[in-house]
Amino acid sequence: MKVTTGPAQYVRKAGLLSEAGLFIKKLGKTAVLIGGNTSREIVEGNLRKSLSAQGITLTHSFWYGDESSISHINSLVEKLSSLSYDVLIAAGGGKAIDTVKAAAYRVNKPLVAIPTIAATCAAATPISILYSDEGEFIEISRDSKAPELVLVDSNIILHSPVRYLIAGIGDTLAKWFETKCSIKKVEPNVMNQTAIAIAGQLYQTLLQKGKAAVTSSETQRLTSEFEDIVDAVILVSGSVSGYGGDDCRTAAAHAIYSGLTIFPEVHQTYHGEIVAFGILAQLCMEGVADEKLKSVIRYYQEVGLPYTLKQMGINKLTDDQWKQLGNMTVTIEDMANMPFEVTPDMVISAVSQADRIGNELLLGK
Missing domain, CATH: 1.20.1090.10 (Dehydroquinate synthase-like - alpha domain)
Structure with a gap:
């Protein structure tokens, strides 16, 4: 029997983003942030400061592509293949996190999820829900991974719609x-x-x-x-x-x-x-x-x-x-x-x- 019950570690705290580097440093010294445009705008400044304080460099920041679709996953994998980094960080809602979970599975890198809304359980599951580029459901994909770490800043969730x-x-x-x-x-x-x-x-x-x-x-x-x-x-x-x-x-x-x-x-x-x-x-x-x-x-x-x-x-x-x-x-x-x-x-x-x-x-x- 093989079971993946969820993320290896889950941390939830108001203001947690300012401490993110303390938890991420065990996964590597360089990181790539991928997520929604709004979510990256919300988290990137404080995240970059927190990582830097722990000697971690945020080397790149990408938009995930609007839908958790095969074409967007392929695009991310292609971008990541030309980069040198230790850990992926996904920020946003379910579709953003599912997209990065699928990409992390393909590139075989540690993954940190920072959900910016509490709308799904995507951050805590080892599956990705795939859609067409137009938003029609396609399948539940097992070619995905559960994050090594989920960081939930209660203040960010509180101030989301x-x-x-x-x-x-x-x-x-x-x-x-x-x-x-x-x-x-x-x-x-x-x-x-x-x-x-x-x-x-x-x-x-x-x-x-x-x-x-x-x-x-x-x-x-x-x-x-x-x-x-x-x-x-x-x-x-x-x-x-x-x-x-x-x-x-x-x-x-x-x-x-x-x-x-x-x-x-x-x-x-x-x-x-x-x-x-x-x-x-x-x-x-x-x-x-x-x-x-x-x-x-x-x-x-x-x-x-x-x-x-x-x-x-x-x-x-x-x-x-x-x-x-x-x-x-x-x-x-x-x-x-x-x-x-x-x-x-x-x-x-x-x-x-x-x-x-x-x-x-x-x-x-």
Whole structure:
């Protein structure tokens, strides 16, 4: 059995960026920073100072390329092949970090992740989600590595747009709903049973502290609830798939997310927001009572997650688009984790039902 449970080390602290060099120096004396343009602007000045204080040189800084796509990974690998350096540093959100994780795997270099938002668990997993250059989902890639070190500066996360944290809550909610579904297909063992236990605790943490964390982000006031949710989204969420592996990673909610990415309208909606809607559709697919679905939606209303197609930019789908969605979604490997066979018609029915019930609550019915 081979398991990668997550990063070798995770550190979270307000103002941590000014101390980053203390942790990175054990990995080498020269570093390359890769990430989003905004993220590099946020971290590079203080990071460079902290590295320099420890005798580390930040030799280059690159934009990762907007999408975690094969072409952008190839481009980074080509750039890196002509450079001399000891360690890669990834800064940004999930797509930036996933891109650098894939590049680090190819060039076989140590990796430090500095997430600047708490929107996904990308910094704590050994997989990369790949998209086309246009943002359509392609695959889950195992040609990726978990970072040796994850550095989370609470102040940076606190001052990022609140919508990212809300999306992170949506993505993390899926750990419970998908894991309790996918685990029905596998033989119980200590690893996947640990994963489902962690997922259950995550769910309770989100219910109990999610709203307070969102309020902390809105008011930019650092609280224990905020830091708990940051840890839940970035680290603990990743450990569910770390311990459970493919047994406990994803199911219909993520498959529906991937299917919806074929529509350009949703590309302005964040990963976790679409996944949150995918949870509702998955519950419909499982045949849960409408009242149970409504209780989940009421939590979405508390924290600000979308629960209708219109809220994600999709005003109307033609019959052909509905068929395209159904046909695409069932080909996503996440869907194979459902404990029953899913057909395109089941996807169409579930998405339609979730949207209908969501719109009823949106209208106050």
